[in-house]
Amino acid sequence: MISITQPKPFEEVLESISQDQKIYLVGCGTCTTTQHTGGKAEVLAMKEKLETAGKKVTGWMVIPTACDPLTQQALAVNTREIEAADSILAMPCSFGILTIALYTSKPVYPALDTIFIGKEQSPGNFTEACIQCGGCVLGKTATICPITRCAKSLFNGPCGGSINGKCEVNPNTPCGWQQIIDRLTAQGRLDQLDEIEPLKDWSTSLSGGPRQIILES
Amino acid sequence: MKAGTNLEKVLTSGQFAVTAEAGPPKGTSARVVQQKAEILRPYCDAVNITDNQTAVVRMSSLAGCVLLKQQDVEPVMQMVTRDRNRIALQSDVLGAIALGINNILCLTGDHQGFGNHPAAKGVFDMDSIQLIRVLKNMRDEKKFICGEDISGEVPLFIGAVENPFADPFEFRVNRLAKKIKAGADFIQTQAVYDLVRFTKWMEMVTDRGLDKQVHILAGVLPIKAAGMARYMRDSVPGINVPQSITSRLEDAKNAKEEGLKITLEIIEHIRTLPGVHGIHIMAVGWEEIIPDIVSKAGLLPRPVSGKVPE
Numbered sequence: 001m002i003s004i005t006q007p008k009p010f011e012e013v014l015e016s017i018s019q020d021q022k023i024y025l026v027g028c029g030t031c032t033t034t035q036h037t038g039g040k041a042e043v044l045a046m047k048e049k050l051e052t053a054g055k056k057v058t059g060w061m062v063i064p065t066a067c068d069p070l071t072q073q074a075l076a077v078n079t080r081e082i083e084a085a086d087s088i089l090a091m092p093c094s095f096g097i098l099t100i101a102l103y104t105s106k107p108v109y110p111a112l113d114t115i116f117i118g119k120e121q122s123p124g125n126f127t128e129a130c131i132q133c134g135g136c137v138l139g140k141t142a143t144i145c146p147i148t149r150c151a152k153s154l155f156n157g158p159c160g161g162s163i164n165g166k167c168e169v170n171p172n173t174p175c176g177w178q179q180i181i182d183r184l185t186a187q188g189r190l191d192q193l194d195e196i197e198p199l200k201d202w203s204t205s206l207s208g209g210p211r212q213i214i215l216e217s
Numbered sequence: 218m219k220a221g222t223n224l225e226k227v228l229t230s231g232q233f234a235v236t237a238e239a240g241p242p243k244g245t246s247a248r249v250v251q252q253k254a255e256i257l258r259p260y261c262d263a264v265n266i267t268d269n270q271t272a273v274v275r276m277s278s279l280a281g282c283v284l285l286k287q288q289d290v291e292p293v294m295q296m297v298t299r300d301r302n303r304i305a306l307q308s309d310v311l312g313a314i315a316l317g318i319n320n321i322l323c324l325t326g327d328h329q330g331f332g333n334h335p336a337a338k339g340v341f342d343m344d345s346i347q348l349i350r351v352l353k354n355m356r357d358e359k360k361f362i363c364g365e366d367i368s369g370e371v372p373l374f375i376g377a378v379e380n381p382f383a384d385p386f387e388f389r390v391n392r393l394a395k396k397i398k399a400g401a402d403f404i405q406t407q408a409v410y411d412l413v414r415f416t417k418w419m420e421m422v423t424d425r426g427l428d429k430q431v432h433i434l435a436g437v438l439p440i441k442a443a444g445m446a447r448y449m450r451d452s453v454p455g456i457n458v459p460q461s462i463t464s465r466l467e468d469a470k471n472a473k474e475e476g477l478k479i480t481l482e483i484i485e486h487i488r489t490l491p492g493v494h495g496i497h498i499m500a501v502g503w504e505e506i507i508p509d510i511v512s513k514a515g516l517l518p519r520p521v522s523g524k525v526p527e
């Protein structure tokens with residue numbers, strides 16, 4: 001599973017740092033490098049764009065894995081250039097950005113939007129598989145998540161817009177419920193869907209506020 | 218009787234029911250709903266008020282239903298789970314009953330991406346089948362989802378929809394069975410044009426005896442122009458418009474007349490099918506044709522409310 005990111009429009013990036021003249025750039029060597037959104041090449045391209053836009057880039061680095069605690073040491077090595085900047089423009093995913101912010105007093109701005117946690121289905125094709133809702137139903141749905149794969153997160157699908165195996169919301173998206181039915185049929189357990197899935201407890205999901213688990217030693 | 222509504226009386230007495238759909242305005246005019254009520258009153262047993270259909274903001278279904286009632290037209294309140302969570306949905310059910318609205322149709326709703334606020338957050342706290350079960354539990358157990366008691370009576374006649382033209386075809390009947398199991402009293406289907414497929418679907422329904430457990434009203438959507446037929450075929454997910462219908466409308470001297478003729482033929486066929494208990498006319502923006510459809514289909518007079526043979 002990796003974080004899937006997309007570059008924000010450059011105008012939006014410029015707007016977020018409009019008060020700042022001197023910028024320090026951070027990329028990430030893991031997810032955003034894989035997706036060509038925040039690796040070395042993209043950081044250097046951003047440097048050039050910022051300079052063209054009249055900003056001064058005090059320095060840059062690509063942290064191997066920005067969401068790792070080692071980010072603290074990586075930032076420490078570059079203290080001088082970071083301190084010379086008004087703010088940090090960050091090109092890891094949100095997890096990396098949050099980690100960077102833990103270890104610096106400088107304002108940190110995201111240059112990317114973190115869209116979802118997903119996997120690379122085929123080369124260059126990143127798809128979402130799980131929204132981490134805290135109430136897994138994969139056992140009932142032939143390991144295809146209806147909450148993630150169905151545009152309406154139906155628990156008792158498919159809706160009336162499932163046509164030729166595709167979702168009505170996007171004809172390029174497979175209907176998650178068609179996939180569920182196909183797999184359950186192949187496994188000879190389609191009759192499991194005769195049961196009405198009860199209402200979901202969303203308190204384990206985002207609705208409950210930030211989630212935290214503390215392991216007992 | 219579960220709710221004693223006119224629609225329930227007509228259906229349980231075994232008469233062929235006629236319902237229609239009225240879309241509320243994209244504005245504040247009560248007159249728009251009142252005018253539709255005036256047109257439809259003698260021709261329907263109940264009228265659905267849609268709930269922000271196609272995810273376009275309109276006057277609320279609850280308000281539209283109250284306006285219908287004031288015009289002596291029995292409302293069916295449509296309720297989608299797209300925009301409201303379980304707190305708001307249950308609250309609106311209580312309010313509807315307090316206002317004398319007892320037919321409620323449960324839907325998940327068109328995805329917000331199709332509407333005029335595509336950036337809206339889709340709620341989808343539950344789906345339509347779960348909403349049906351919630352309503353049944355409110356009525357039969359007088360309980361909220363949380364298990365607490367509801368004060369007062371909860372008379373409800375619970376409706377649901379089904380689309381025999383969506384995929385996977387075989388599973389559409391399973392899904393109907395799930396809606397019945399959840400507590401649906403009546404079903405209004407997606408618009409029927411493809412009679413072959415609809416006939417097949419009804420056979421599967423009657424083979425399983427589902428028509429004995431729920432009242433099925435077949436959806437009818439009159440088409441007034443060839444362009445409209447093509448649009449529905451190409452752009453409305455889950456509607457099959459056979460080429461023969463498009464061609465007839467294209468070749469017709471008077472497309473509206475031809476559209477009416479096609480609609481009447483569809484109704485005639487539907488009425489021959491065992492297990493169909495009525496029709497639901499969705500004359501989107503063409504409500505004035507409904508009197509013609511109902512009278513020419515020989516479905517007049519409608520049973521007078523309260524005077525239906527028990």
